[in-house]
Amino acid sequence: MADDKDVLRDVWFGRIPACFMLYPDEVTEREAEPFYLLLPRISYLTLVTDKVKKHFLKVLKAEDVEEMWFEYEGTPLKWHYPIGVLFDLHASNTALPWSITVHFKHFPDRDLLRCSSSVVIEAHFMSTVKEADAFKHKSQVINDMQKKDHKQLWMGLQNDKFDQFWAINRKLMEYPTEEGGFRYIPFRIYQTLSDRPFIQKPFRPVSSEGHAHTLGDLLKEMCPAAVCQDDDPKKYQVVIHGIEPLFETPIQWLSEHLSYPDNFLHICIIPAPND
């Protein structure tokens, strides 16, 4: 009998094979070999690409190197979205490995945030965790934690230490049993065809009549287009961590088990493949 805990491990240890290729217009001394890497789905691009940078710096002239950024088929990849979200949003249903183009020039300031060091990532990560706990527990849990606990969360993510991370994160996943869930579910819905970066609103895990809300309930309220009628052909896929949970999955369970380390449930709505 598979246990719910196994889901946490599967989510944590999810990896995407990626092939990093230098943008052809970059000036190199020699030809740049592509670089292959297994990217943790739950981490951030700029956090796990030191090796990529090192690899390409070998063939680049120092004066040609500005801040490194990534792009996939013309879309600049936002480092502050988890890697899994970027992949699901832009590259699901494509052949693996995921081909990512690496740039060292012409940083697209209009599309991307700059990321000078991992301190910036840490600050972004912690603020997202805090935002999530504001939804879940009015920030009470995260504020009650000590500084070292916050550090342990971050170090757990940075060093890919599942146990270290979850030893603290479980406290963020607690809720009073009589309430049946968090105060609100921290979620973000991403759509490829939307101008808004994502949808994020307060949403309760349990209805006022006491029914557990499901993924379907959430989508119906936030993004009705994603919920197709029975007879319609499926227009959209609703993807979390590369899988499509059924609409009747309780949202509270999803939030506890399929959230990213930043404690948000990142949901990607992408057009269904035609075939």
Added chain:
Amino acid sequence: MPSTLLWAVDVYGRAYRLSTAGQQWEHCRDAHLEFKRVTAALQCCWSIACDHNIYLCVHGSEVPIRFREETYENQRWNPVDGFSDRLLPSDRWQWSDVTGLQHQPLDSFQPPSENWEWEADWYVDENFGGEPTEKGGWTYAIDFPATYTKDKKWNSCVRRRRWLRYRRYKSQDTWAKIPLEQTGSLPDPFNDISCGGWEITEEPRGRISLWAVSLQGRVWFRDGIVHFNPEGSVWEEVPTPGEVVQISCGPADLLWGVLWEGQFLVREGITRDCPKGTTWVVVESPSPEVGAIHVAVGVNVVWAVTKDHKVWFRRGVNSHNPCGSGWIGMVGEMLMINVGLNDQVWGISCEDRAVHFRQGVTVSELSGKAWKAVSVPRDSERSHSSASASSLQSAGCFFGGEVRLQSQTSDLSDVDSETEKAAAERVLPSSDADEAPKKRIPKVTSDSFISELVSDREGQIGQRTLTQATSIPEEECAEGDTEGKDKAATNVLHSSSQSGSPDPQWSNVDLEEAQTHLTVGTGGDPAADTCSLSSVVTYNLGTEEPYGSDDHPLWAWVSGGGCYIDSHSQLPWFNSTGLASSMQAMSLSITPAQTAAWRKQIFEQLSERSKREMENFRHYEQAIEQSVWVKKGSMQWWRDWKPHKWLDVQFALEQFSGSEGNKDGILFIYYTFNDEKKYLHAFINEVTILVPVLNNTKHTFAIYTPERTKQRWPIRLAAATELEMYDWLALLSLSCCDSRGIQSPPSKQAIWSVTCKGDIFVSEPTPGLEASPYPTPCDQMFWCQVGGHLRIVECNSLGVVWGIGYDHTAWVHTGGYGGGFFQGLASSTDNIYTQTDVKTVYIYENQRWNPVTGYTNKGLPTDRYMWSDASGLKECTKSNTKPPSPHWSWVSDWAIDYGVSGGTDREGWQYAADFPASYHGHKTLKDFVRRRRWARKCKLTTTGPWQEVPPIPLSDVTILPCGPKTTMEQVPLWAISSKGDVLCRLGVSSLTPAGTSWLHVGTDQPFKSVSIGGVYQVWAVARDGSTFYRGAVSSQNPAGDCWYHIPSPAAQKLKQVSVGRTSVYAVDENGNLWYRHGVTPSYPQGSLWEHISNNVRKVSVGPLDQVWIIADKVQGSHSLSCGTVCRRLGVQPLEPKGQSWDYGIGGGWDHITVRGNALEAPRILMPSLTDSGNSRVMPHGLQPPEMNGNTVGH
């Protein structure tokens, strides 16, 4: 806690009950009786029916209520006839009781009432003090009365034997009338009834105080209600200073009544020795102008209702001050209130007659927070609504005239039902003719004060003509009959005046309504005259009547005396579609959710995803390099060398990942010695167990490795706070499991053990564990803690695991792991439940006699503490004695314990010549010291993979051990109830380990230990130490047919038995281990006991006939341990007794079971090449053992 029941009566007199787990009122259909009052206890419910008789409904149990009648046959020897029934004139009767003073021939015994039946015929008892006697059961003595022996001697002049016969209470789960002859002396019928008092004393078991009030305002006490006599024996009148209208008896020693005049009567002096109490005290009504009409008491609370329906709460009530100190007005208007277990409160609201539950009643806030209506439908509701009119009609009609008197006609005659049917038919057309049928709603008014609630003088009047000649009503529901009305009225007046206090309100009801319901009395019964005083009145309601148009149930009375709710219970009673119930559904419907499609989909898709995204790319580099992770902390360490003391140390765990993703780690303890920095370390993969040792001063835990186990000297560490300790324990335990690749629930082969603190540990056996001749040493076994708190755990190799708590609650393993302090990853989520346990802490009060003042608490200077533990060495006063650890909290006050072996006097004292000596329960001239034991209960709440198996508390359990590949539809499981009954569980299987029901196995005496071995051999030990073999147990005959008495080893009383595949081992009270010789398939009882070892506390024989024990004392190189797990070495098919012992984890262990481990060791052909150190390595080609579906290597 299993579900319990709330009882209620609606205005039609129908009794309903509502389970704490249920969502609808369940109609008690079995009786065609209408009730006016119910009062419930956990085990039964008493009621007053409309026939004014008292009825009792004892809840059914799989263990029958049995009572043993016994009588002695006495004989004297004479030279002519030998032993014969010719006794000397000065001798006792030929048939007598044990003292010889009572003449008791066999035929003088009759069941006390129709509710009892004989189980079998009389038979001779052949067991004498645990020893089998010769055939015939005679015991011999020189003369009456004298000491009897089982052997006939030359000077044996008299002999006697005991005859036994059991009778059984048969009227369970049905309303049984309390026999008339017992109530015959009562001058008038009962008006109110209330039971309680079960918390006054635990002995005798099942004792209940039942109080009743007659219509004339007199108070009666029912004497002799105990478990073995649920009906009680006699009514005793308790004189009162005034006329009482209503009475309420709390679970403990509170008893309040309400007087006609509106004041309260409070009973004082209720104690264990005097449950009736001694004196009455009057307490005034809360408001001077409005008298009280109703009172309800609990353990520490009193609630009251005044005539204006206002609700009052009494401040300051407790058992020392039963009167309390003052009234507080509460919100809400109620008709009546009832206080149940735990001081929880129910009421019937004045406004809509709905049952309300008082929310937020806790120990600290006894008055609660708010009233909340219980809104669940009745079970009849659906069918009811369609046929509402007719069923109301028939209910009304049914009620209007007729009361079935089972006393006169125990079986309901056809006439009865015919009449009723006819009557119903007669009524129907008249109402059919009416487009909007008038609902005739007869009301059971609780008492006359509630009379104002309904009155309607139109419509039909249910009236019955009183006929003296027959007990069966001839006519029912006739049109209003003025003559009858007058007659009834006259009756009322007559008896009111008779009662001496014509209260206007009393007569008001019956006079004005004049729809008196008359009891059918037997001719000449004085009750017949006064029966019209009955407060059971029939009313007719017009359509304008608000109650009539309303569909929700109208309640008349509620009783929560059998309903257990504590502050964290979640009741599914409110808004049946609301939050509470769906929460319930969410938390309880684990099995459906587990198999829910969405969950399956996620599991499947995740593994598909991993395959898709990772399978072909394993050669890719990982983005994040693995590194070492260090966790550090400050702790104290119990220094290994002398003088032992706590040292401040730095503690660190370094964890690193191996190439295969498995983790390993090292523990470091950094300390300073002689200004030099040093450290001690242990490899995580060598740690065999982590044991929390929590006490009130330090939060410590012990770490063992095989070496430390040999030394009997663990690494002992103390954390600064409890939280820190548990954080470390959870982390270390996770690391240990990770390093050994254990991440799943215990396997079916697992070995379970329990420490004396109730902590549960489980170990996965390696195939080499039972290898011969070189098994894995048992100090190398890795033990992992499982949440929960148990005293005993038993299992078999089919994965059925049962436990018993200190409070005797039975638990079944849910298949999960973790719980307790193992939160997060070290715990499964779905099958962890709350578990509670209760145990008793004892202290002793010691006194010495001196000639001047008698016994005082001034001892000699050499004496023990005047308040001490059992040994007298440690001072234990009432105030300084704390619960065993911070996890326990007191749930009772200190109370004298009378149940001490050796007996006590009325104040609980035991006497002796000096400390320490053997104590006896009465004072003699030679006694100079005395002591008494005080007991206090404490409770622990934790979580673990255990689910309760209600309702019978157990003291022992055993499950058939079987081979690893065996499949079994029905797994034999036997148990001993806490009362000593032998039970056999039906419906137990791997899928339903809790089974379905108990089958009671008849015995002559209470038992304490049972064990079932291969081919259904069942052995059991009785409380008196005698041992029995159960014959003919098989899968077809799971309970077997008879007991064979097995003589005990010479001069020893056995206390525990364990039966493996073929071996039978037993432990006696002096710690000796015995092996049963000569057990063969044709002679399973064996021939004699052979002594194997002393110093043994418990034994567990497994399916391979492996023998494991808990040894009392084991000497290690550094220290000695008490309660140590040991295994018998050298046990082989032809040498079942083995040769020597192998010592494992300890001390502090209390129980072990190896009955799940059926893993045969691989045959080692060349033992000389394999040394014991390597035996952990699994030989090639061997299938890894199955672990609940997962295979587990290493």
